[in-house]
Amino acid sequence: MPIARLIADPASLETRLDAATRAIEADGYELASAMMLESNEDVLELLVPDGEAEALQKLLSKHFDPADVLVSQAPIVTPALFVSDMDSTMIEQECIDELADFAGIKHHIAAITERAMQGELDFESALRERVMLLRDLSEEAIFKCLSTRIVPMPGARMLVETLKSRGCRTVLVTGGFHQFADPIAEQLGFERVVGNRLAIDGGKLTGQLAGPVTDSSVKRATLEGELAELGEGAVSLATGDGANDVPMLLAADYGVAYRAKPAAKLAANGWIDRGDLTSVLKLLGIAQSEWVAG
Numbered sequence: 001m002p003i004a005r006l007i008a009d010p011a012s013l014e015t016r017l018d019a020a021t022r023a024i025e026a027d028g029y030e031l032a033s034a035m036m037l038e039s040n041e042d043v044l045e046l047l048v049p050d051g052e053a054e055a056l057q058k059l060l061s062k063h064f065d066p067a068d069v070l071v072s073q074a075p076i077v078t079p080a081l082f083v084s085d086m087d088s089t090m091i092e093q094e095c096i097d098e099l100a101d102f103a104g105i106k107h108h109i110a111a112i113t114e115r116a117m118q119g120e121l122d123f124e125s126a127l128r129e130r131v132m133l134l135r136d137l138s139e140e141a142i143f144k145c146l147s148t149r150i151v152p153m154p155g156a157r158m159l160v161e162t163l164k165s166r167g168c169r170t171v172l173v174t175g176g177f178h179q180f181a182d183p184i185a186e187q188l189g190f191e192r193v194v195g196n197r198l199a200i201d202g203g204k205l206t207g208q209l210a211g212p213v214t215d216s217s218v219k220r221a222t223l224e225g226e227l228a229e230l231g232e233g234a235v236s237l238a239t240g241d242g243a244n245d246v247p248m249l250l251a252a253d254y255g256v257a258y259r260a261k262p263a264a265k266l267a268a269n270g271w272i273d274r275g276d277l278t279s280v281l282k283l284l285g286i287a288q289s290e291w292v293a294g
Contacts, residue, residue, distance in 0.1 A: 002053040003076055004046040004060055005037070005283045007275060008067040013044065020063040024048060027055065039287040057269060068279040070254060070270035078166045078284055079254060080230050082159075083223045085240035086174035086181055086195070088117075089258050090156045090188060090277075095180040096130055098149040102141040103134055119243030119263045123175060123215045131198065135207030139200050142179050150180065152188060153258075155277030160189040161294035162281055163237075169230065173222045175214055175244050189294050194222050220247035239280070240264055256280055 008016060021031050032047040048056055053073045060069050070076065087094045100109035109130050116126040160170050172190040174181050181195045199210040212218075219240075227236050238245070238252035241260040246267040249255030257268035258277065265271050272279050281291060 001032075002048045002051045002056045002071060002073055004048070004056055004069065004071045005043050005076065005285075006046075006060060006064055006067050006069045007042055007279055007282060008044070008064045009274075010042070016063050017044070020059060023059050023063065024051070024056075027051075027059075037282075037285055039285050040282040043282050043285075053269065061271075066273035068272045068274050068283060070256065070280075070283040072254065072269065076254075076283070076285060077235055078286065079163070079168055079237035080234040081169045081171070081223070081226050081236040082163050083171045083173055083219075083226065083236065083238045083248060083252070084190075085219070085242070085245050085248075086172055086184060087176050088241045089239055089245075090153055090172065091184060092151045092153055093149060095145070095150065095176045096134075099134060099137070099141060099145050100130070101149075102145060103137050105133055109133060117242035117244070117261050119246075119261070123244050124213045127175065127196070127213065127215075128209065131205075131209060132207040134198075134205050137205045139203045139205065142198075146180060146183060150184065152184070153277055155275075155279075157188045157294050158291055159277045159280055161292040162286060162290070164189060164191070165290075165292045166286070168237075169226060171222060171226055173214065173219050173248070175219075192226075194218065216244045216247045219245065220251050223248050223251050237280070237284075239277075254284075256283075 024031050029051045032049050034046050037043040053071050057071045094113050097110040100106045115121045170190045171192045172185045173194040178195050178197045181193045185193045196214050197210040199206040199208040236252045237254040238248045239256045239258050241258050243263040249267045255268040256270035257265040258272045
């Protein structure tokens, strides 16, 4: 039985629900119930017996836009594993774009970043091209960028710490760089970091990466490897915003696209387009009184 939870504009919720109900019935299904969650009174839960989750996702996207949504074929529970992208998901910026600003080439690199996030460019090639453009930039620029440019996404630490308080394993996996991801993970409370590393020699960036590339396949493999360690029946949550996150979102029980590019949103069975990252906690049914600030 597909279960959908959503947070939408309360002023138009009733009208939109009526339209969605008619659409569900036109598809040959029946809306068994529609009620607000006791734990979070702004979350509407819909139950559709014998329906298909994918069809329900499309219907909700059509009738409740913008909204925060999670659709599941099984009862929604607190996940045992949370794996998240970093740039434009856990933080507001794209680190490589901000770092490029110190080299005076932000506009050029940001254009490549955008195309890569949309899935128009091969991720590894685009990454190596951008890193090469940063050659000879001082390592000091990384520290300045971290302290002056990088800001956590609203609700990020609350999401991580609350999930951890309920026994959830938390992993930050990024196509970005350890030089940024390690301090960000510590700030937000993540327990493990997987990412790329900028090669540095003599206090300057060499224009190369040190070690293998963390790409979409590594993101998915990280989720699957962590899940295997937790054992059979463990439920996973993943958040991301770009094409590089698609395999990870597809592999997760709850793949949530955060203010995402079209490719990521299409791959997800949940999305946040209206609120901040605490909307994930609401959709999971975790009452605000149980949230942990850290």
